[in-house]
Amino acid sequence: MSTVQDVSTAPVVAAVPKKAMALGPLASLIILALLIVTPLFVKNFIIFQMTMWLIYAIAVLALNILTGASGQFSLGQSAFYALGAYTSAILMEHVGVNYALTLPVAGLVCFIAGFLFGLPALRLSGIYLALATFALAVAMPQLLKLGVFEHWTGGVQGLVVTKPDAPEILASLGLKVSQDMWLYFFTLAVTILIYIFSVNLLKSRSGRAMMAIRDNEIAASAMGVDVSLYKTLAFGVSAGITGVAGGLGAIAVQFVAPDGYTIQLAIALFLGVVVGGVGWLPGSLAGAAFIVFVPNIAEHISKGLSGAVFGVILIIIIFLLPNGARQLAYLAQGLIGKLRKH
Amino acid sequence: MTAMLHVKDLRAYYGQVQALHGLEFELQEGSLTTLLGANGAGKTTTLRSICNMIRSTGSIEFEGKKLDNKSTESIVRLGIAHVPQGRGTFTTMTVEENLQLGAISRKDTKTIGDDIERMYAHFPVLKQRHTQQAGTLSGGEQQMLAVARALMLRPRLMLLDEPSFGLAPLIVRDLFKILGKINREDKVSILVVEQNAQLALELADKAYVIETGRIVMSGTADEIANNEDVRKSYLGY
Amino acid sequence: MELFTNQVLAGIATGAIYACMALAVVMIYQAIDHLNFAQGEMAMFSTFIAWQLMQWGIPYWGAFALTLIFSFVGGIVIERALFKPLAKAPVLTHVAGFIALFAIINSVAGLTWDFTIKQFPSPFGSSPFLGSQLISTHQAGMIGVTLILLVLLFIFFRYTRVGLAMRAAATLPESARLVGINTSWMIALGWGMAAAIGSIAGMLIAPVVFLEPNMMGGVLIYGFAAAVVGGLTSPLGAVIGGFLVGVFENLVGTYIPGVGNELKLPIALALIITVLVVKPNGLFGRTIVKRV
Numbered sequence: 001m002s003t004v005q006d007v008s009t010a011p012v013v014a015a016v017p018k019k020a021m022a023l024g025p026l027a028s029l030i031i032l033a034l035l036i037v038t039p040l041f042v043k044n045f046i047i048f049q050m051t052m053w054l055i056y057a058i059a060v061l062a063l064n065i066l067t068g069a070s071g072q073f074s075l076g077q078s079a080f081y082a083l084g085a086y087t088s089a090i091l092m093e094h095v096g097v098n099y100a101l102t103l104p105v106a107g108l109v110c111f112i113a114g115f116l117f118g119l120p121a122l123r124l125s126g127i128y129l130a131l132a133t134f135a136l137a138v139a140m141p142q143l144l145k146l147g148v149f150e151h152w153t154g155g156v157q158g159l160v161v162t163k164p165d166a167p168e169i170l171a172s173l174g175l176k177v178s179q180d181m182w183l184y185f186f187t188l189a190v191t192i193l194i195y196i197f198s199v200n201l202l203k204s205r206s207g208r209a210m211m212a213i214r215d216n217e218i219a220a221s222a223m224g225v226d227v228s229l230y231k232t233l234a235f236g237v238s239a240g241i242t243g244v245a246g247g248l249g250a251i252a253v254q255f256v257a258p259d260g261y262t263i264q265l266a267i268a269l270f271l272g273v274v275v276g277g278v279g280w281l282p283g284s285l286a287g288a289a290f291i292v293f294v295p296n297i298a299e300h301i302s303k304g305l306s307g308a309v310f311g312v313i314l315i316i317i318i319f320l321l322p323n324g325a326r327q328l329a330y331l332a333q334g335l336i337g338k339l340r341k342h
Numbered sequence: 343m344t345a346m347l348h349v350k351d352l353r354a355y356y357g358q359v360q361a362l363h364g365l366e367f368e369l370q371e372g373s374l375t376t377l378l379g380a381n382g383a384g385k386t387t388t389l390r391s392i393c394n395m396i397r398s399t400g401s402i403e404f405e406g407k408k409l410d411n412k413s414t415e416s417i418v419r420l421g422i423a424h425v426p427q428g429r430g431t432f433t434t435m436t437v438e439e440n441l442q443l444g445a446i447s448r449k450d451t452k453t454i455g456d457d458i459e460r461m462y463a464h465f466p467v468l469k470q471r472h473t474q475q476a477g478t479l480s481g482g483e484q485q486m487l488a489v490a491r492a493l494m495l496r497p498r499l500m501l502l503d504e505p506s507f508g509l510a511p512l513i514v515r516d517l518f519k520i521l522g523k524i525n526r527e528d529k530v531s532i533l534v535v536e537q538n539a540q541l542a543l544e545l546a547d548k549a550y551v552i553e554t555g556r557i558v559m560s561g562t563a564d565e566i567a568n569n570e571d572v573r574k575s576y577l578g579y
Numbered sequence: 580m581e582l583f584t585n586q587v588l589a590g591i592a593t594g595a596i597y598a599c600m601a602l603a604v605v606m607i608y609q610a611i612d613h614l615n616f617a618q619g620e621m622a623m624f625s626t627f628i629a630w631q632l633m634q635w636g637i638p639y640w641g642a643f644a645l646t647l648i649f650s651f652v653g654g655i656v657i658e659r660a661l662f663k664p665l666a667k668a669p670v671l672t673h674v675a676g677f678i679a680l681f682a683i684i685n686s687v688a689g690l691t692w693d694f695t696i697k698q699f700p701s702p703f704g705s706s707p708f709l710g711s712q713l714i715s716t717h718q719a720g721m722i723g724v725t726l727i728l729l730v731l732l733f734i735f736f737r738y739t740r741v742g743l744a745m746r747a748a749a750t751l752p753e754s755a756r757l758v759g760i761n762t763s764w765m766i767a768l769g770w771g772m773a774a775a776i777g778s779i780a781g782m783l784i785a786p787v788v789f790l791e792p793n794m795m796g797g798v799l800i801y802g803f804a805a806a807v808v809g810g811l812t813s814p815l816g817a818v819i820g821g822f823l824v825g826v827f828e829n830l831v832g833t834y835i836p837g838v839g840n841e842l843k844l845p846i847a848l849a850l851i852i853t854v855l856v857v858k859p860n861g862l863f864g865r866t867i868v869k870r871v
Contacts, residue, residue: 127613127811134850135852270675312679312683432754491758510820
């Protein structure tokens, strides 16, 4: 006999009002200006790091849509990232498709994969869903190594990807743009497109439906929201965006190999969401900065104890900002508001 | 005679919304006092403030001790048992385990067995079902279990939040009879919050009427029961 | 047929490892309603403490007892210092906290004891058990210890006041406070007990997988899987889940062609998920009816 127990259906994440999910126009413009100007003054290696930062920001944003908007939890994002990366790499190296054109394909492939994965995942929630997505993340590198696909994937060795040059039209205009610089601006453009798409998605009917599910699934379904559809849709969209990030990552790193996409990547993306603030899209930039730069800082402070330093930094961040960078933004907003009054 | 429970200038908040606006009342030792009021008047909030289950300001004194900064569990350990709305039954545990939990903070463990037998004497239906999971009990049985669980603390004061809620009238009568008996025989002071004003006034010796977070009337139960306004608004005749 | 029997026996032997870890997982799940991703690392650290104590000349059972105490206290300290301040933070922040703890423990253990593998003694020896080449006395001992632990936990939760209070605090914290239970300390106690059980698991597993900072990675995943299959709320379910996962993993490796060691884990996980899709609360879990 099963017993019935009342559980308070505490949502995974605190409800974030729709308005609070994006930045105001002024703040957005300032950040955009900084993102455009900074690379003009720094070394190529730093430009490359900034490119990776943006790419991870896209992947963190994707997970943020899944977790922050629809309340589902995934530790399997690295699998979709890998799928996107391999899709781009295979199309470029085996089929000879232009790098820019591989990205929509990578996004579409991952959207379908994510949507299909979302179907069985519908039956699971919380910890069970975490375990399922975790399994996906663990399985992915092994699947990529399988002999059957070796002709396409290059097996354990992986594939080398050619780095694209800046379009010749820029050179003919007299602009000398390095490969790294070009890739950075290309990535920035993709990032902006995806950000605008995401903000609008969340403002739309579908976005509202997802948030209703996040806040109270039973109530949402009683109001006529097709819970199954929107949950799988959220999985699909999130996977699709992650796939685009994966494709960009493959192009930037010029290499794909199974061991580049382990569970550690999935955990990093998850940490990015927490540090950036669950459900706050601009926080993805802060979260991605954490992923890219903090391990380096930790390594710098102590080689032998880099893991411990990383852990301590993470703990300090979650102690000071349990709601992530979003909290910092609110504080700043409050402060500016006060200054204006005086 | 000094008051056992003394509440002064109690203000409570749910987020930004203020639910209590400077509530004042007291409860004499041995008394059975009732707080009457409509839905949303602040009755439940008052009880929850006493046990520090929500944020509140003001002063609450129990037998001369300030309760303001104490945790819920330490307030309970002073001898205040709280039967919450919805009964708070541990549904996955047996009836007997629920009763044992009521006495979990007691130091005198030897007499717990006797007390459980006493509860079975008060509520024979609980004895019949003592090995059943509490979740399988009916609403009325669960309410009896909740009262019995509270009594297992050997409380000096019992707070009851809408004990009649969702129960059939006959069961409510029974329950209130037992409450009266407990109050007289076991010397447990009782503060009961009720929407069923008629029943509560029959039982209580003292009553307060609460409206939108303020006490608007107080007196003996008879005085309140005979008040014209109360009769119109709460008793319906 | 003999191959089948052998593989099942071998599976039960490995399953004992998972069962032991799954018990610790269920313990912490009961206390905090969440999986602790750093649990394996905590167990690993405890095992290193035991190893260190033995290096200093303390006999096995002395080191065993001291490690148990150390782990129990350590678990409580971690909860008080790290997770109590986060009590009101979102769940996902807690998960980030587990990951931080994981990184710290792993790194500190690596620096203190380095990453070379070390032998860890077994109190049961490693000769064949009852003449069988498949199960060693150590593995038999491990199964025995797991079952004893299970019985002790059952008695603790069913017949002691503290056990009752812990169950109450885990199922309905607010009601528990209303009967005078200090729920916050119950959580700390849960951490302590989980850490102690984890340390037993670690000390039993170390003779099989050898002692090194990354020894618990795979074991913890299987332990999670076992606990989830068993339903997360039932210690008995966790132990049965552990044996099932062990047997299952072995059979998959033997009978499905092309499944090397690499693919064993994903396939085992995939099938566990299939079980969950059919029975979302595990084999022995309570059905929880949600209300708005």
